[in-house]
Amino acid sequence: MLAQRLEMPQLDIPVQAQPRKQMKTDARPSRALRFRCLAMVLFLIALGVFVTARSAMIISEGYSLVEMKSQAIKMEKENEVLRLEVARLKSPQRIQAIATSQLGMVVPTNVYCAANAQAKDSQPLVAQEKEVGLVNGVVNLLKAAKAEASHKN
Template sequence: MLVSKKQEWELYQEEPAPVITTSKPSLNTGLRAKCLIVVVLLALIAMFVTVRSEAIIRAGYDLVQLKAQLIKAEKENELLRLEIAKLKSPQRIQAIAANELGMVVPPDVYVINSEHQVRGEMAAGEKQNLWSSITSALKNGKTEADRDIKN
């Protein structure tokens, strides 16, 4: 008879590969919040610097414009002063008086120069002296005026 040998068969089973469980990394919300705050702060600082520099530039342009207006006003003021000086000139006034108003310049001008000034009461002799000098000056002026009329 046949003896049957027991044969051993080894069965190889594939072992399943060990399952590596990778857990999702946990979200670090604290770090994300800090990064977001830093980015927002940097953006605000950049905006502040931009707005400030724009204000400085605008002020510079305004300053240049005001200086130009000041120079223009000073030139206009100088022209007006020159025009005032021209209008006040004695030659212009004399020409207007002669041409438009028909005035004439007198040929001779007489001035009485009194050496005595009247202050308070004068002595009687001083009053007589003053009076006689005035009357003699008037008589001389009258005779000279008559002489000019006859000529």
Template sequence: MLAQRKESEWENVQALPKKNKIRKTVKQRRQEKNLNNALRTRCMILFAITTIMAVFFILRSGVAASEAYQLNQMKRQATVLETENSRLHLEIAHLKSPERIQQIAQQELGMILPDKFFFSNTSN
């Protein structure tokens, strides 16, 4: 019996702190609820800030890629225009050549080169 009594006393001793741990005051529950709400709010704010920053960086990189594409397009267009400009300069030089002008004058207009050239000095 003595052994039984010690065991039952021991159970009562162990049961008391458990009851105290389980039982929380209304004030403690409110504090825990406030802490949980504060933590939840902070997590939501952190998530919102992270999301906004991610969207900002994605949009920024998209704009940069778009501008790079436009720049490459303009470079290609400039190269094409420079090539066309060079071709036109060569065509102008060909059209201005004295040999070509002489050939057109003789063949198409029927002009001939004179045998003698006379120069007049009219400067006084």
């Protein structure tokens, strides 16, 4: 069942159209807004430059630090080599060999010792030793000096 449509009579009443309020729509943004946007863009650019420059400085300092560490290791190795060279040059055997061969020195046969103040003789004692015993004494002194030198290093 379909409902019937009732027709209403149309009244011809003039409807007055109300005037629309025109909003002021300016296509250009205000100067203050443009200045803010420009300031924000400049700030972001400056921030990017700052971060980039800071990163470059950090990387540069890192490279110089690595280079300094490698130089320090190299100098420590060189220092150790020089210490070994000094120990070799100070060795008593080397000094004795140079003294006897190049300088013409000989091992003394007489050894003079100062007497103790409490001794009856105030004259220095002259000890006559065999050459073998003297050489052994010198060798023992040289060994003691070598041991003392090794303890210092």
